Amino acid sequence: MAITFQSLKTMLGNAVAAAQGACPALLELDVGSPGRAMLEGVTGVGLWLQFIALQILSRTRLATSIGADADSFVEDFGLTREPGTSATGVVRFTSFTPDNQSATIPVGTPVKTVGNVIYDVVEDSANAAWSTAADAYVRPAGTASITVPVRCETAGTVGNVAAGAICLLGSAISGIDTVTNDAALTNGSDGETDAALRARFVAYINSRSKATLAAIEDAITDVSADLIYQVIENVDASGAFLPGNVVAFIDDGSGDVSDAVIDEVYAAIDDVRPAAVSIQVVRPKVVRPPVAMTVSVNSTGDLPTIQTTISTNIAAYLNGLTIGESASYSRLIQIAYASSTAVTNVSGVTLAGGTVDLPSTTGTAYRAGTVTFG
Template sequence: MATYEQILTAMQQEYHKQTGFFADDASDIGIRLKVLATQLSTLDEHLESLKTQVFPQTATDLQLDYHAQTRGLQRKKATVSLGVLRFSRETPAPSDIIIPAGVVCSVGKSDTDLNLRFETTEQGVIPVGFTYVDIPAQSSEGGTLANTAPGAVTVMITPVQAISSVTNPIAFTGGSDRETDKQLRARLMSSFATISNGTNAAFYYDFAMGFDGVASAKVVPRVNGRGTVGVYVAGVGAPVPDALVTEIQKQLTDVKEINVDVTVANARLHPVDITLEIAGASGVNYEHLKAACEHKLTEYFHALRVGQNLLLAGVLDALYHIEGLYNYKLITPVKDIQAESDVLFTLDSTTISRMAVVI
């Protein structure tokens, strides 16, 4: 791209070539050349921007959305996480205690965490003689940050009479972020590489991946013999809600080819325990380094797809790029793990300890 100075210099040199002298900066011609050079520079910037937006390989934001729409693809929206809130009291209820839908609670570790809110999606009742009830709930906002560990939700924003505490006995899962340009571009380019014809595996894969909350999918032809297709879906390191599986099944049943039996199901989760020894470079805080390793391992497992093998090389590579990590040793698993077609590997636990530094 030509800069303003380059354009102005070229115009001044051409003017000298045509007239035999240079235009004075304060002259009418000199001022006009500067004004014109400014406009040409701005136009050149717009043209450069247009060049990046005209091709799907480099387009961004709304323009990338337009390219995706030509292939029948839509950018996925952020999805909420789902779980259960347990409302408790210290003594058995003297009578039925009704807890309405829409009760808002939050995590309570820090001021920042208070932004993560969760609300009940239906009414619940603590029966007479009982001390607690579990009620289905979801996060108020979408995104992976709304996926919380068991016991994280402890603050009742909406007061409930006769209730003394709240918690989440199981993790909130299924929350996913809005699809990024990189992720949408990958789906778009894949749609060009493998053309969907309404009957092949690419058709079923693209259809399943088009739903908000579906982070990966695997299509298995002849899963139960000739004329059958299995479609296994998963969220970000977690199953997708049963209601979404039902909706995908319903819509695929309506559009599938004739005489084909399609089965849509959640992928089977295969939890993996990671045991790791690490050593930091001189001056690196061990706790910060440990947290960075845990974060990278979580990212690696979240990027795995249904039916994708767990390779030790992939785990080691994810750790290799951590700044300040001097050395490390993967204790478990001890070998690659091959995935069946309907399996998604997830991170179950991470155990990290110090290793001796060899100088």
């Protein structure tokens, strides 16, 4: 049943009409009269009670709750709001005189942008430059540069930066002269919004006590709402037929999701899988297609700035594709024209050396590669 709320003017008018209707004699209810003052006082209390009722109603339903009230509502059911995620990616450390000495880059080494957004080097034992003995990344003498993974110290979209934005060493490193990120970082995200929390709560409730694909997908989003995933039944990670097996391909938009996230997703799926069903949680096959194009601008446009914007937006598009989704060739042209009103022509566009869409392939994720301009 809908509740109709009244304004102060409407509520006072109703009170005046009710008082006059209940009295056989004409009442003195002009502005400033004692009777009018009494009715205004009672109406003010009624308006306050109406406000309290509205506050109670807005907090007892998730659909109308916001902020901390939405959090407390879902927490009663064992669900919590997802925090923001830190942007991750790789940077390249370079020496101008590589033959003179080697260099050691320990975990936690800071690098930063001109705007002082700081990123820390993180461990990746699968990286070719990782040395277990040194417990750090090593650039051997004779090798000019190595690439290592980093994570932004601050969670949120503040860590999403264009290629080349990370250009400063946070501390001096013997044998290293420069640092840069060859590709844009785009996978940082702010905390879950109220609208997203409400939508996930519905999926969470509907998947309880059900060993379904929806339950598995909800378990993945419970780890992080920003994870990109594809869940396939009755095959193994290679695509071969395997009855009773479920494969979950997991990515965070970087193309190199951490071991810790893989383990956390595995544990979450294991909690909802039925007996006798095996699960595999793996990274997708990552393809980083090179993009090339020639962009012309009019006299009002700054070509290097526009090219940087195009590179960043193409990276955001590719990194946002779901696993198994095709990459659109024509979207690249659209992104280039949308980058600035100063763009007059876009030509010579190629995607992975061709002029057609890259096909949709199970377990394959297209992610940002190099963007070159003619």
